Amino acid sequence: MIQLYGLKMSNYYSLVKALLIEKGVDFEEVKAPPTQEEDNLSRSPMGKMPSIGVDGNYMSESLAIAAYLDRVQPEPALLPSDPFAAGKVIELVCHMKLDVELVARRCLPEAFFGQTVSDETKSSTQKDLAKGMAALDRIYVGAPYAAGADLTLADFYTYFSFGLAGGIAQKMFDTDLIADYPKIQGVMARMAEHPSVQRVEAEKA
Numbered sequence: 001m002i003q004l005y006g007l008k009m010s011n012y013y014s015l016v017k018a019l020l021i022e023k024g025v026d027f028e029e030v031k032a033p034p035t036q037e038e039d040n041l042s043r044s045p046m047g048k049m050p051s052i053g054v055d056g057n058y059m060s061e062s063l064a065i066a067a068y069l070d071r072v073q074p075e076p077a078l079l080p081s082d083p084f085a086a087g088k089v090i091e092l093v094c095h096m097k098l099d100v101e102l103v104a105r106r107c108l109p110e111a112f113f114g115q116t117v118s119d120e121t122k123s124s125t126q127k128d129l130a131k132g133m134a135a136l137d138r139i140y141v142g143a144p145y146a147a148g149a150d151l152t153l154a155d156f157y158t159y160f161s162f163g164l165a166g167g168i169a170q171k172m173f174d175t176d177l178i179a180d181y182p183k184i185q186g187v188m189a190r191m192a193e194h195p196s197v198q199r200v201e202a203e204k205a
């Protein structure tokens, strides 16, 4: 049995939970807020969520956990068997994480936690988000899934990364981040109907 540590409010926790459900792996949820306390740092060296426990060993970082799950339970596959196609899925994930979500997160303290970020941060966030979205659009297939014909890890990242990044952009800049990106809109709609994602959303309540 795998332990999933974190809080249901976290998009990365939700992503990993959806992958565990998708894979049909037995897991239990352990409520663990992100702290710099030793017990949390021993599971997740930056003190973030989520992390997993496997027989007393721990792993952090959603992408690492996804890679582990894909090997421990190969079906349904999160990555295509073709090596180049698999690399292209990870490429999509990297751009979503690094050039969209992480950029939007600069404004997270103001968007959702009642703090203030500087005008300079707001302006650089808006500019860098536009650049990240244009970059992602160049490689995003979205017909019908993020990487093409089949459901992959990139579709789960789409749903959970854009859930957060879109919410921040709406709140901070009063803009719909994916308004001009129909391929991403299509995947968001498709994933919202996907059973593992629906279970994660239902269990958040």
Ligand SMILES: N[C@@H](CCC(=O)N[C@@H](CS)C(=O)NCC(=O)O)C(=O)O
Pocket (backbone or CB within 6 Å): 010, 011, 012, 013, 034, 035, 047, 048, 049, 050, 060, 061, 062, 063
């Ligand atoms: N790169 C990490 C990101 C994890 C992350 O940013 N988690 C957030 C919650 S969604 C967190 O723990 N934030 C609290 C903190 O940074 O202290 C992953 O992919 O798992």
